Amino acid sequence: MASLQDRANLVPQSPLAAAWRVFWPLALALVVGVLMQHQVRTNIDAYSSKQILDVGIAIILAVSLTIVNGFTGQFSIGHAGFLAVGGYVAGSITYYGSFALFGSAGATLGTMSGLYGAKEGAAFVTGGEGLFLFALLAGGLVAALLGVVVGLPSLRLRGDYLAIVTLGFGEIVRVLIQQTPQVLMSKDAIAAAKPLAVPLSVGGSLGFGNVPKYTSLFWVYAAVVLTLIFAYRLKQSSTGRAMLSIREDEIAAEAMGVKTTYYKVWGFAIAAFFAGIAGGLYAHTIGISLSPVDAGFQKSFDIIIMVVLGGLGSISGAAIAAAIVTYLPELLRTPDTLMKFAVVGVPMLVIGGALLAMAGKPDQGPGKKRGHDPRAFPRAVIGLGVIITGLSILAFVAKRFGINLSDYRLILFALALIVMMITRPQGLLGVRELWDGALYRPLRDFFTARRHKGGTA
Amino acid sequence: MDTLLQTLKDALTIGSLYALIALGYTMVYGILKFINFAHSDIVVLGGWLSLVIATKLLAWLGVDLAAGGVAAWWVGPVVLTLAMACCGLIGFTIERLAYKPLRGAPRLNVLITAIGVSLLLQNSGQLQFIFGTSPRKIPSLISDATLFSIGDVQVRLLDLVVVGTALALMLALEYLVFHTKIGRAMRAVSYDVRTAGLMGIPVDRVISFTFILGSSLAAAGGFLWALNFSVIKQPADTSWVLLGLKAFVAAVVGGIGNVRGAMLGGLAIGLLEGFGSTYVNPALRDVYVFAALILVLLVKPGGILGKAVVEKV
Structure with missing residues (x-):
């Protein structure tokens, strides 16, 4: 019998459709990136743009972890190791590559680069940006290779044991990075040193802060768009469904002929690639000094928390949770202005809207009740109300008694996490996606219209 | 020879x-099948509580150790008992409030809750009116004068007390688990929760008891750690996190869920780390531990004393 791929090939696809399929995500990424850089960034202050940038990087990380944790169901708690590897590789390439190509380690910003934008009269695109793009991809690929290495033990290990191995991996990466030479080489030192020793001098335990600062809202959000589209398509594809089958029941999947090890290793590699890209973007951000701690398990936990809060296996859930987890502690730092509260309201409304949109969609989990759940909408509204009222009361009390909430923000955050796990263990969206909701169906049909029109197979 | 003995002494102290x-x-893993990430924070809590208790107790007694000198012999045991009792109570509370509502939930959720509890304890401990963010020195409860020396290796009373207390507590636990009724109940629950419940074992009570026991042992660990190093780092310090991780690695290497395995694993990890850092490269001491973890898991996934779990369809 022909494999799924062979049968998919039988469906005729015009070259134009194929080109469109590759082109529109890239075009969308460029458009979103340019809008973020030239419309959003110019209208907000520096602090907010840094935060929006952090949110973008967190989204890439969370979605990448969703691929391994949420799709294949392999529990990885060393994901920050990939982040650090990608960051260090990319940083090393841009730092030492800039010396080799341009003679100094400074960034040559074009109009799209730099968190605060380039200087007046900067070139539209510069060679430095090309180097940066190359470094990002190289960082991602090295991380992906490591992902294969980390994924291989899944031949023998399952569940918690595999998780522990990934944890050990992250810690080993951290210690090894600490052992790199602490001195960043200058131009003369590079000429004198052995060629192999040069790219390994990445600051050791002191951190690697002198990376040229290319990352901008353009780069981050273009990457976010590509990551989201990739994850979405992966989930729909035969590879993705094989991964999901492993998550549901590994033994059953194997019995049905799914090559479980193959797909698990693929899951690790893909997830590691995107984490590496996120690491590269993180390393080139203004104000960030990449350090070995970034490979530690506390960073990994931050990513896991996003994925679990969003709902395991839900791409959109992970993205929303990434935004909330990154932004909420910052928000508690400055709760006294009402305007900031309006800013909280927006992500809350997004979740509310998502829940509302999903109310019309039957839950397709195994053993779940099918059909419309009449209580979903009121429940979402009540939940939203409780959260916003709670935060307002908190802010009011804090202001009344002169308590500085920023001292307590991490405690509040931890409490929120515990309460969330007890009251809504499946996370914000469960296994569902934003685009599963009825409100989004027209939009989705527009982009995937080809499937309903052409196929006659 | 002296280096060898010195390394052995240090490694055994840390290992115990x-x-x-x-x-x-x-x-906890044996019974609830989840990694209790908040456990290392109970250790921290134990260390800091014993510091606070010791300071308060000495102030109440009117003893000032600032100029040197050692507290009366009974202060140490009292501090240890109080710290263990407090941490046992806290462990009990955490289990009741955070983990009990999640009985039967997916393991990942319990794990995330444990991380939440860990974050909560860490960040509360860092508050200025609780423990603060600067390292402090614990009053000297036990003399650190040299008792006798083998070659150039000096053995202090402190060393003997640290290792001795740890061993005594482990032996007590061994007795409790294998020779008492509650211990048998614990083993039964760990073997099969549902059947144990059907046979009339009060599962919830046994789980609570396990948490009390584990937390008070953690408190003892924190107390001895503080005594051994005399300076106690701030609650969120990386060294605490690493201590917790390595203890966890020890549990896995020995065979997680297996009480004797944990003791064996602890000593093995201590020795590996000690000898590796003395004779190979001190900078890579964490690498040895985690590499050993990965190797053991790959070669014998159940750990040294554990049994590999066979999955049934």
């Missing part, structure tokens, strides 16, 4: 502390 802390991880 790892073993003590690993017991808490392994008991």
Whole structure:
């Protein structure tokens, strides 16, 4: 019998459709990136743009972890190791590559680069940006290779044991990075040193802060768009469904002929690639000094928390949770202005809207009740109300008694996490996606219209 | 020869502390099948509580150790008992409030809750009116004068007390688990929760008891750690996190869920780390531990004393 791929090939696809399929995500990424850089960034202050940038990087990380944790169901708690590897590789390439190509380690910003934008009269695109793009991809690929290495033990290990191995991996990466030479080489030192020793001098335990600062809202959000589209398509594809089958029941999947090890290793590699890209973007951000701690398990936990809060296996859930987890502690730092509260309201409304949109969609989990759940909408509204009222009361009390909430923000955050796990263990969206909701169906049909029109197979 | 003996002494001290802390991880894993990431924070809590209790107690007694000198012999045991009792109570509370509502939930959720509890304890401990963010020195409860020396290796009373207390507590636990009624109940629950419940074992009570036991052992670990190093780092310091992780590695290497395995694993990890850092490269001491973890898991996934779990369809 022909494999799924062979049968998919039988469906005729015009070259134009194929080109469109590759082109529109890239075009969308460029458009979103340019809008973020030239419309959003110019209208907000520096602090907010840094935060929006952090949110973008967190989204890439969370979605990448969703691929391994949420799709294949392999529990990885060393994901920050990939982040650090990608960051260090990319940083090393841009730092030492800039010396080799341009003679100094400074960034040559074009109009799209730099968190605060380039200087007046900067070139539209510069060679430095090309180097940066190359470094990002190289960082991602090295991380992906490591992902294969980390994924291989899944031949023998399952569940918690595999998780522990990934944890050990992250810690080993951290210690090894600490052992790199602490001195960043200058131009003369590079000429004198052995060629192999040069790219390994990445600051050791002191951190690697002198990376040229290319990352901008353009780069981050273009990457976010590509990551989201990739994850979405992966989930729909035969590879993705094989991964999901492993998550549901590994033994059953194997019995049905799914090559479980193959797909698990693929899951690790893909997830590691995107984490590496996120690491590269993180390393080139203004104000960030990449350090070995970034490979530690506390960073990994931050990513896991996003994925679990969003709902395991839900791409959109992970993205929303990434935004909330990154932004909420910052928000508690400055709760006294009402305007900031309006800013909280927006992500809350997004979740509310998502829940509302999903109310019309039957839950397709195994053993779940099918059909419309009449209580979903009121429940979402009540939940939203409780959260916003709670935060307002908190802010009011804090202001009344002169308590500085920023001292307590991490405690509040931890409490929120515990309460969330007890009251809504499946996370914000469960296994569902934003685009599963009825409100989004027209939009989705527009982009995937080809499937309903052409196929006659 | 002296280097060897010195390394052996240090490694055994650290290893016995790892073993003590690993017991808490392994008991919880044996019964609830989840990695209790908040356990290392109970260790921290134990260390800091014993510091606070010791300081308060000495102030109440009107003893000033600032100029040197040692507290009366009974102060140490009193501080240890109080710290263990407090941490046992806190462990009990955490289990009741955070983990009990999640009985039967997916394991990942319990794990995330444990991380939440860990974050909560860490960040509360850092508050200025609780423990603060600067390292402090614990009053000298036990003399650190040299008792006798083998070659150039000096053995202090402190060393003997640290290792001795850890071993005594482990032996007590061994007796409790294998020779008492509650211990048999614990083993039954760990073997099969549902059947144990059907046979009339009060499962919830046994789980609470396990948490009390594990947390008080963790407190003892924190107390001994503080005594051994005399300076106690701030609650969120990386060294604490690493201590917790290594104790956890010890539990896994020995065979998680296995009480004797945890003791063995603790000593093994301590020795590996000690000898590796003395004779190979001190900078890579964490690498040895985690590499050993990966190797053991790959070669014998159940750990040294554990049994590999066969999955049934």
